[in-house]
Amino acid sequence: MLPDSQHGFAPVIHGIARGTAQVSVKQNGYDVYQTTVPPGPFTIDDINSAANGGDLQVTIKEADGSIQTLYVPYSSVPVLQRAGYTRYALAMGEYRSGNNLQSSPKFIQGSLMHGLEGNWTPYGGMQIAEDYQAFNLGIGKDLGLFGAFSFDITQANTTLADGTRHSGQSVKSVYSKSFYQTGTNI
Incomplete structure (x- = not known):
């Protein structure tokens, strides 16, 4: 049985943190995910899916206070499944x-x-x-x-x-x- 966060389709987010960083994800203006990542490349693949999609705004707040923001486009149709599922x-x-x-x-x-x-x-x-x-x-x-x-x-x-x-x-x-x-x- 899959956890709720793995039901439906959602894109995989890839990024790079220069140091230990706080990563937050917003969708349609709402906070949907937050985690802390170690320095280096990171992958987030357990975001809850939204019925109609909606671009994801990913904010990486570094330990030194600097902020990187990236956008991940996201649309879905009912048949889409996450990679490997x-x-x-x-x-x-x-x-x-x-x-x-x-x-x-x-x-x-x-x-x-x-x-x-x-x-x-x-x-x-x-x-x-x-x-x-x-x-x-x-x-x-x-x-x-x-x-x-x-x-x-x-x-x-x-x-x-x-x-x-x-x-x-x-x-x-x-x-x-x-x-x-x-x-x-x-």
Whole structure:
């Protein structure tokens, strides 16, 4: 089970402290993280995620009182996972329509998403029953300053009650970008 700070997607912050330093992170004007780091390079990878993203303002306050500020652009779409983390779901059951005239086929469905380095997340899923099968493959990416997107393709096949077979495809694209200055999300 993951701690709350590891649920959802959030960018990894890299920085360099000249000495022991206090690092604070703000998002949308609110303090969201604070820690003390030793001299040298540091990485922060356990920031809580925000639903729509919002650029992160990172302040490094050195022991001598000097301050460095950097900004980490952050947008997200629902499929994004942190690098190295995998999310999966699997369900099996029997469909009950509430109508005694229809069959109650057994089914299995599942999904898998895995976060890669560079803020990439490949994902896929399937739903299989006696007369219906659907398979989905896609990719999501945090583009930094340019937002985040995901793109997937689904193939579905079915056999109707009269025995005819049908198939179809769908394509889905999702884009997200947060503009903190204007309070706008697209």
